[in-house]
Amino acid sequence: MPAATRIDGLDEAVAYLKLFDNETLKAMNKEMYSVMKDLVQETRGMVPGTSPMSGWEKKSLTGAKWGTQLNFTPSKIRTGVRSKIGNVRNKGLNTRERAYLLINANPAGAIYETAGRKTDGATPQGRQFIKNIEERSGMRVIGKQGRLAWRAAINNRAEITVKMGRVVAKYQDMINRRLARY
Numbered sequence: 001m002p003a004a005t006r007i008d009g010l011d012e013a014v015a016y017l018k019l020f021d022n023e024t025l026k027a028m029n030k031e032m033y034s035v036m037k038d039l040v041q042e043t044r045g046m047v048p049g050t051s052p053m054s055g056w057e058k059k060s061l062t063g064a065k066w067g068t069q070l071n072f073t074p075s076k077i078r079t080g081v082r083s084k085i086g087n088v089r090n091k092g093l094n095t096r097e098r099a100y101l102l103i104n105a106n107p108a109g110a111i112y113e114t115a116g117r118k119t120d121g122a123t124p125q126g127r128q129f130i131k132n133i134e135e136r137s138g139m140r141v142i143g144k145q146g147r148l149a150w151r152a153a154i155n156n157r158a159e160i161t162v163k164m165g166r167v168v169a170k171y172q173d174m175i176n177r178r179l180a181r182y
Contacts, residue, residue, distance in 0.1 A: 010168050014098050016175055028171045029085055032100055035163045036083035039102060043152040044078040052112070052137035053129070069107045080106025081148070100164070102149040112137075113146040 017025035051057040051072035084103050087096040104110045112133065121127030134140050139147040153160070 008172070010172075011098055013168065013172050013175055017171070024171065024174070028167065031167045031170075032085065032164065033083055035160065035167060036100055036102070039152050039156055039160060040081055040083050042156065043081045043102060043148050046139075046148045046152065047074055047078045047081070047109070047112075048137050048139075049074055052139075053132045056108075070111070072108050072112065077104065077106050077109035077112065080104045080109040102153065104146075104149070113148055114141070116141045117146065 013028075014025065017028065051074075053072075056072040081102070081104050084101045086099055086101050088099040088101075089096050104113050115133055116130035119126070121130050130141075133147075137147075139151070141147055
């Protein structure tokens with residue numbers, strides 16, 4: 001009698017679907033993105049309506065190397081907030097896990113999101129930049145996380161965890177029923 005195969009967890013389910021059923025993997029990812037949609041909307045709602053620092057909205061950066069990409073334009077920063085499927089590395093374990101990420105693809109939004117995350121400012125100007133963002137926007141970096149995405153994730157952690165768990169369980173059960181037939 002052949003040994004029974006059972007899929008447990010998201011990573012195993014994704015690996016199986018990549019090998020045998022790409023269309024079902026696309027359907028699962030679509031459901032995961034729909035769960036993340038509310039989180040994206042909440043994060044977009046937290047973007048300040050004006051620049052947290054004077055001069056960051058100025059159009060004088062147009063001739064600069066980066067053009068206007070680094071200007072603080074709230075509408076562009078809001079549209080830069082997206083969900084993404086990717087892999088994250090476990091430090092020290094040399095393994096990768098599938099992750100559903102909330103990112104800001106806009107350069108100015110990424111700066112706003114992460115300023116002060118790695119250091120509290122290596123230079124006096126850096127410290128002042130971080131202080132200005134925190135004081136004027138009321139948003140602090142929480143530990144090594146970002147300002148907006150992390151706060152939205154914390155606010156919705158229980159709901160997101162339950163919804164994601166249901167999606168994973170649905171596809172895991174579907175795969176296991178298929179495997180049981182063979």
